[in-house]
């Protein structure tokens with residue numbers, strides 16, 4: 186019974202909304218009847234199924250690799266910078282504005298430059314992913330570290346804890362929920378920017394495939410790789426939610 | 440023997456002194472309550488004692504040794520329980536010992552012993568969110584005992600609790616002290632609580648605090664709540680309340 190209630194309150198509303206939107210889309214697509222530029226959801230599903238081998242075996246692996254490597258690199262750089270800034274006020278002052286400036290650059294516009302430097306390589310695409318995601322991670326983690334309860338810090342000091350012990354045993358766990366927020370925020374960005382980077386400089390990958398299908402005026406096939414990207418992003422979110430519940434379920438008690 | 444001599448203290452960046460030429464002597468082994476109106480400097484007194492703040496003038500010594508040279512002599516129990524939500528009850532209690540890098544097994548053994556003492560045997564694997572307010576305070580007390588100081592600094596440990604839990608924890612604490620070889624300094628707002636718990640009551644006076652008034656509590660070591668109804672105790676309470684009132688209106 187409780188399962189059914191949970192389903193009703195948690196999953197039913199988004200499913201209903203999604204269903205309605207898809208239905209409208211399908212009806213509109215049928216009415217316009219120009220499948221090469223406005224395919225409906227059914228045509229997209231069908232085309233995805235037809236292209237499944239090329240998409241999943243040939244193009245998805247390289248995209249997935251870009252997303253994962255780029256995002257993990259970003260997590261490393263992002264948390265690393267946050268910790269540095271947390272430990273040194275000078276570094277914080279130094280980096281604060283520099284980091285903001287990096288966020289004013291549209292990744293889309295500057296990515297071709299990375300391709301000129303590094304060619305059609307993974308490296309060029311990784312830069313794009315890192316550039317679009319690390320800042321949110323730095324900012325959230327830094328906030329989390331700084332907002333650690335002063336009273337708890339003082340208590341640690343009365344036990345004789347040194348700076349490193351306070352960091353490892355108190356500040357890091359206190360910042361973990363904020364880090365998870367950043368991870369959940371940036372996973373979709375990493376997916377999107379990996380695809381964009383492939384648009385601009387790749388010979389393989391879901392983004393590259395989508396771009397090629399535009400020149401072939403095959404609307405449904407433009408959407409097919411995007412469908413797979415969405416599924417990847419949703420899967421990533423689900424995994425993160427699960428990890429968060431296991432590792433940082435104490436968010437509300439901080 | 441705990442000794443404050445001519446201590447003056449102002450919070451850095453603040454204009455108003457909290458203590459001026461303040462002196463205090465307290466014997467080992469007692470249960471001493473400190474009362475004073477809100478904002479008078481009770482918590483600050485503890486912060487000076489556990490080294491979180493340094494006085495600008497004067498000295499604080501334990502058995503003649505200045506505080507900065509003493510280590511682990513005082514264990515501080517804050518007003519909120521400040522349990523770490525990501526640690527189990529046992530890990531919370533072990534915290535002060537693991538910080539000192541004592542062997543894990545020893546810490547665990549001591550923690551279990553302390554949890555048994557505070558009546559929470561069997562709860563060691565639970566998490567703070569599964570505990571009631573009174574139980575959390577007892578975990579916090581067990582953690583304070585594990586910090587190993589001879590002097591316990593308890594800062595209004597029961598003020599956030601409902602009155603029934605509070606009364607039972609007061610009786611429990613008094614009983615603990617009867618069996619512990621510790622000196623307890625206990626901050627409270629509550630005159631009745633101070634009288635029931637302590638041998639001696641210190642009232643901070645003046646603003647900034649320049650001195651204190653001492654009261655002996657004429658109750659035996661083993662006490663019951665009914666004794667609070669004795670006429671001499673009722674008079675002591677009246678005296679304390681009158682003094683606190685006059686301090687407040689000054």
Ligand SMILES: Nc1ncnc2c1ncn2[C@@H]1O[C@H](COP(=O)(O)OP(=O)(O)OP(=O)(O)O)[C@@H](O)[C@H]1O
Pocket residue numbers: 450451453457475476477478479480481482483484628
């Ligand atoms: N970190 C601080 N910086 C500056 N002033 C402070 C600081 N902490 C406390 N004070 C001031 O010092 C005075 C004494 O504070 P303290 O916390 O010692 O009072 P208290 O007697 O414990 O009060 P309460 O009963 O409300 O807990 C207050 O006026 C307060 O505003």
Ligand SMILES: [Mg+2]
Pocket residue numbers: 481482483594
């Ligand atoms: Mg206080």
